[in-house]
Amino acid sequence: MNSLKNKLTLFFGIFVYAVVAQEPLFSTIRISDDVYFDETEIDVASWLSFYTWTIVHEGLGEAQKLLPDSNAIEPELWQYIKNKSTDFISYEARYTQLPVGYFGKDCTVDAELAERLPNFKNRCTILDLPITGISYKQAMAFCKWRTKILGGGKFVFRLPTPEEWKSLALKGLSEKEQKEGIRDSLNNKDCAVFNYNIPCNNGITENQGNLKGVAMYSPSINEVYDIFGNVSEMTSLKGVAKGGNFRLYANQCNVDSIQSYTKPEIWLGFRCIAIKGSVLESTNKEAIPDAHASAKFGKFTDFRDGKTYPTVLIGNQTWLASNLAYKPDSGKYWAWNNEESYVAQYGYLYTWEIAKDVCPVGWHLPSKEEFGTLLMSFDNENLSYKELHLTGSSGFSIIESGIRIGVNFSPYVTGTAFWSSTEKNKRTVWGLSVDGLKHTVKLYDSYGLKSGLQVRCIKDNE
Numbered sequence: 001m002n003s004l005k006n007k008l009t010l011f012f013g014i015f016v017y018a019v020v021a022q023e024p025l026f027s028t029i030r031i032s033d034d035v036y037f038d039e040t041e042i043d044v045a046s047w048l049s050f051y052t053w054t055i056v057h058e059g060l061g062e063a064q065k066l067l068p069d070s071n072a073i074e075p076e077l078w079q080y081i082k083n084k085s086t087d088f089i090s091y092e093a094r095y096t097q098l099p100v101g102y103f104g105k106d107c108t109v110d111a112e113l114a115e116r117l118p119n120f121k122n123r124c125t126i127l128d129l130p131i132t133g134i135s136y137k138q139a140m141a142f143c144k145w146r147t148k149i150l151g152g153g154k155f156v157f158r159l160p161t162p163e164e165w166k167s168l169a170l171k172g173l174s175e176k177e178q179k180e181g182i183r184d185s186l187n188n189k190d191c192a193v194f195n196y197n198i199p200c201n202n203g204i205t206e207n208q209g210n211l212k213g214v215a216m217y218s219p220s221i222n223e224v225y226d227i228f229g230n231v232s233e234m235t236s237l238k239g240v241a242k243g244g245n246f247r248l249y250a251n252q253c254n255v256d257s258i259q260s261y262t263k264p265e266i267w268l269g270f271r272c273i274a275i276k277g278s279v280l281e282s283t284n285k286e287a288i289p290d291a292h293a294s295a296k297f298g299k300f301t302d303f304r305d306g307k308t309y310p311t312v313l314i315g316n317q318t319w320l321a322s323n324l325a326y327k328p329d330s331g332k333y334w335a336w337n338n339e340e341s342y343v344a345q346y347g348y349l350y351t352w353e354i355a356k357d358v359c360p361v362g363w364h365l366p367s368k369e370e371f372g373t374l375l376m377s378f379d380n381e382n383l384s385y386k387e388l389h390l391t392g393s394s395g396f397s398i399i400e401s402g403i404r405i406g407v408n409f410s411p412y413v414t415g416t417a418f419w420s421s422t423e424k425n426k427r428t429v430w431g432l433s434v435d436g437l438k439h440t441v442k443l444y445d446s447y448g449l450k451s452g453l454q455v456r457c458i459k460d461n462e
Helices: 002-020 044-058 060-064 075-082 136-150 162-171 175-180 340-346 368-375 381-388
Strands: 028-032 035-038 089-092 099-101 155-158 232-234 240-242 273-276 297-301 308-314 317-320 415-423 428-435 440-448
Touching: 044 060, 044 099, 044 136, 136 155, 162 240, 317 368, 368 415, 368 428, 368 440, 381 440, 415 440
Parallel strands: none
Antiparallel strands: 028 035, 035 273, 089 099, 155 273, 232 240, 297 308, 308 317, 415 428, 428 440
């Protein structure tokens, strides 16, 4: 065993020596003299080369900490990772130029998944999926390792700030697209130019709305692939991802949209930025300043059930940036359409009596006036909808998720509504109404007490 480890260590050492000698960096796009961005999201092969290096140099225990969440990746990919080979495979990964290692060149891929992968022979095409199912901490660990092993004392790898990501995205758009902040979703043959959640309307199934391999669409003007769609990309701010993903619509994949997360997701990946200079020189160094961004976004863990929510500061108000998903011990509440699978994304719908007391300690159900203060941050109802929506730049991240009226659930595409603590009379209550068809957000005074509405908690004044 020691003999094998020595051979592998030497093998890796030769590769690392060859890699760090390269400049500019392989598989990256040069943005300026000192800044490089990865061409695509980090792929599975690069992640597995990181895993294998860790096995060889730090042991299996440390390597196992790098394994993705099996519930947040393609099942066939998990089987491939789970059933490691005992043979060492020398196929080199895109972003490390190091061997994939103990993962075979052959894999079982069903026909549906094969349509979403590049058609390469003599290796497992699953390796070309973007790595998903990993945490912010794991992504940071990859960047740190890449600096140590591949930076050669010349480059520091890290996650981009939201502003750095936005700058890269804008550089890849045409002049017309830059004004709109979004890339055209279809080409002149009515086929998708990035991976989002609408089928190609030329009648050919292209698996829109499913995860695909990296670089399967044409690059943007600056030769970067998949900056919009496919998977949302982590930024240096934990819980804040950019770019949209295969589960969102094309108009939600824009330069200002934010996708909040609290755990590994199948729609969440990352790419790195490389800054020229030593670790010491690059400490707190940003390619583009992002002042005060870290003060705006945060997270809160509800001690009652351990669920973690993103938070956002808007003006002087701190809000939960996703719908409350706390399950009370008693009272009336529902998952949308009575299907628990929707709770993770939509939260629960509560009656007003339950909503009044469901927020965790230190937070409360907002009053009509507090919602009014939120809306005053924007000029009109349409702008409020745009900015407070999941795709907006405010970070409040409203998502259409329906309500319950009587015994029926409204279609989620029609919008949603949030309870306030303010009664109009003994039968109705004020709430924040989100119209998904008219694209407006406004205060509404006629929600019945037994209706099922969403809850967004606001933090108590300190």
